[in-house]
Amino acid sequence: MDEFLMFYAPFIVLIGAIILAFIVAPMDGAATRPPKEKKK
């Protein structure tokens, strides 16, 4: 188990993170929405 975590898992996490970054990057709807109005 530790062998897998030391030798293969680091690259899997790295490549996975790069792919995830490309997937979520275009989802920017939340950036352009105004914040909620304050309750009066």
Next chain:
Amino acid sequence: MGNEESVFFSRVLTELTLSFHIIYATIGVGVPLMIMIAQWVGIRKNDEHYILLARRWARGFVITVAVGVVTGTAIGMQLSLLWPNFMELAGQVIALPLFMETFAFFFEAIFLGIYLYTWDRFDNQKKHLLLLVPVAIGASFSAVFITMVNAFMNAPQGFDIVDGELVNIQPLVAMFNPAMPTKVAHVVITAYMTSAFILAAIAAFRLLKGSDHVYHKKALFLTMKLGLIFSIGAAVIGDFSGKYLAEYQPEKLAAAEWHFETEGEAPLMLYGVLDGQEVKYAITIPYALSILAHSDPTAEVIGLNDFPEDEIPPLYIHYLFDTMVTIGVLMIMVSGLYWLGRHMRWRFIHSRWYRWLIVAGGPLTVIAIEAGWWYAEVGRQPWILRDIMKVPEAATTSGHVDTMLYLFATLYLILGVGSVVVLRRMFRKNPVEREIADREAEVREGTRKGGDHR
């Protein structure tokens, strides 16, 4: 100058050079991926703001590459001049990735030049984006190859020494040493993380200084999202690094955690002070060291008392490790809350104090990079090549290292101040609001190529 003095000055000069270089190198590795992602989003969404983001980041990036090249060359030179005995061995065993790093850099530099000079030359932006792929690959692989050399210093293999002679040299075995995967992945992902948070800090700063432009809001959201992904990845790979250390360099892990007795159910100590072998005032997380070392809360972790006294690294590295981890966890929280807050429409993420926190995140992640490297390097002491060659055995006996130190310190001061001044002037003279207006006018008049990016 005695030998001890030349060892001392060689150490200080090497530390200064690497600490300065790593700032520019980290940006150099991470920013191309950020540019690529921004341009890709711009093309996919046909959004001029992201294209401009990529364009402006690329301009700033060139300055940092230039400084990285100068300091990188200084490292190459200093390795041979200051550590000749080490380079004699390393030159025969681990020269392959050293050369390949140079090739990766040329690969990057050539395509970067073409990429920069061909903005607006393509009708189809996608073709222009393709030019950036070798830039990003070259940049990341520079880090991969050079970190392989550093990994070799921690877990040397791929050669034998018989009667003082190097025999049976296997360069590929040396490259693919046990320290390589965790080190390479941790270094590359923290470079992406740091670049994302530096760019986020710039966007947050502009918003703090009164801009309300959606360009900066998009930039901040994008970079915080990327920062979140890469900081979680950095923490996960950091955990794997802990497992590597427990197996191959237990003294480095034990010194970072002030763990003296070999025992199971070992707790993780954060901060505190050391009184003999007693740890006082520390925040103790039960079982966490056993989990970090072996993914098992009861697992035995080797303590410092099992090592000869002269092979134990300096114990102050505890604070370096804690600084790195604290900043990593803080940035996961800051970017995670920002991302959640954007979706839940929480107001506090738009407050001044929160934006200042994001601005602070830029320099803080750079501090984490420095702390991480100091920890990894000081934690290898007294060895330059673990279990094979100690630092003083590797050093030059020249009497002029102190003069070199002063000269290089001056050079770094000039480069550091110079690059900041140039970057500030570059962006101040050409504010984003004006550039957006210019580009919109060009599109209206139909004088620009690639108005539609899809």
